[in-house]
Amino acid sequence: xxxxxxxxxxxxxxxxxxxxxxxxxxxxxxxxxxxxxxxxxxxxxxxxxxxxxxxxxxxxxxxxxxxxxxxxxxxxxxxxxxxxxxxxxxxxxxxxxxxxxxxxxxxxxxxxxxxxxxxxxxxxxxxxxxxxxxxxxxxxxxxxxxxxxxxxxxxxxxxxxxxxxxxxxxxxxxxxxxxxxxxxxxxxxxxxxxxxxxxxxxxxxxxxxxxxxxxxxxxxxxxxxxxxxxxxxxxxxxxxxxxxxxxxxxxxxxxxxxxxxxxxxxxxxxxxxxxxxxxxxxxxxxxxxxxxxxxxxxxxxxxxxxxxxxxxxxxxxxxxxxxxxxxxxxxxxxxxxxxxxxxxxxxxxxxxxxxxxxxxxx
Numbered sequence: 001x002x003x004x005x006x007x008x009x010x011x012x013x014x015x016x017x018x019x020x021x022x023x024x025x026x027x028x029x030x031x032x033x034x035x036x037x038x039x040x041x042x043x044x045x046x047x048x049x050x051x052x053x054x055x056x057x058x059x060x061x062x063x064x065x066x067x068x069x070x071x072x073x074x075x076x077x078x079x080x081x082x083x084x085x086x087x088x089x090x091x092x093x094x095x096x097x098x099x100x101x102x103x104x105x106x107x108x109x110x111x112x113x114x115x116x117x118x119x120x121x122x123x124x125x126x127x128x129x130x131x132x133x134x135x136x137x138x139x140x141x142x143x144x145x146x147x148x149x150x151x152x153x154x155x156x157x158x159x160x161x162x163x164x165x166x167x168x169x170x171x172x173x174x175x176x177x178x179x180x181x182x183x184x185x186x187x188x189x190x191x192x193x194x195x196x197x198x199x200x201x202x203x204x205x206x207x208x209x210x211x212x213x214x215x216x217x218x219x220x221x222x223x224x225x226x227x228x229x230x231x232x233x234x235x236x237x238x239x240x241x242x243x244x245x246x247x248x249x250x251x252x253x254x255x256x257x258x259x260x261x262x263x264x265x266x267x268x269x270x271x272x273x274x275x276x277x278x279x280x281x282x283x284x285x286x287x288x289x290x291x292x293x294x295x296x297x298x299x300x301x302x303x304x305x306x307x308x309x310x311x312x313x314x315x316x317x318x319x320x321x322x323x324x325x326x327x328x329x330x331x332x333x334x335x336x337x338x339x340x341x342x343x344x345x346x347x348x349x350x351x352x353x354x355x356x357x358x359x360x361x362x
Contacts, residue, residue, distance in 0.1 A: 260302065
């Protein structure tokens with residue numbers, strides 16, 4: 001296993017990350033969820049607590065002062081009414097806790113909904129594997145972290161209680177209402193400070209969980225190669241696709257090259273067929289182009305139809321790389337093409353008059 005871990009030196013691909021998310025394997029901290037919910041609970045109690053307490057006291061008072069039904073049949077509706085009234089008072093507090101849970105989960109893992117973790121897995125209930133996981137390095141590390149967290153929280157609680165020892169001793173001299181409110185205030189302050197400490201520890205745990213998740217997701221170089229191969233597809237399918245693309249390109253060449261006035265070559269690697277009609281076209285147009293084998297086919301078809309072939313290495317390469325089939329030539333090529341067309345017209349006996357002027361502007 002260590003050797004395998006050492007071999008995983010490559011960062012995970014996006015496909016690997018997506019597959020892990022579909023399985024519910026994301027970097028999240030359970031401690032952060034608990035800490036945020038605890039902190040939200042105390043903040044909500046700070047605003048809603050007094051009102052909730054007064055409402056619950058009124059419900060209790062009303063229940064004690066009312067005439068309690070003597071038979072069980074009448075007692076059940078009475079109890080149900082009391083429970084409904086109590087739930088109405090507590091509902092806003094519960095809603096805040098629910099929203100806090102949703103917010104912290106969404107902040108950690110985003111929009112991930114999957115039932116994959118709920119699928120039965122026999123390996124998880126295998127007692128031998130369970131014992132192995134219990135004494136694994138990861139379990140030992142988690143135990144050490146939990147002991148460290150417990151010790152730190154215990155120290156914080158001790159320091160807080162030591163700081164409030166005087167008010168606690170003073171509470172014995174107070175009446176019940178004052179002692180109750182003093183105890184509530186001390187408990188609230190202790191809860192807020194403790195939840196803040198737990199929140200800091202949870203953020204550290206989240207950073208650790210993300211680091212560990214990223215490390216577990218690493219891939220070997222061979223796995224990266226295999227994944228890219230699978231993404232590119234079967235070699236037979238790729239070969240078939242290239243063959244089909246070649247046939248379609250060849251059909252276009254056979255159809256369009258006979259329309260050309262000249263073919264500019266490089267001389268064997270690249271061929272570009274150009275058509276120009278000064279009366280009907282605003283500029284010369286590339287009707288076909290190709291490299292290597294397709295360039296050879298263009299020259300063969302041009303020879304069959306007696307279309308002049310002119311070797312201009314730099315021009316052919318520039319046209320092939322910058323102008324797509326069916327596009328008119330950019331203005332920077334006008335002078336060079338005008339000279340070629342004038343030469344071609346002179347060879348074929350066509351009148352070259354107006355070629356230079358129409359392309360170069362006189």
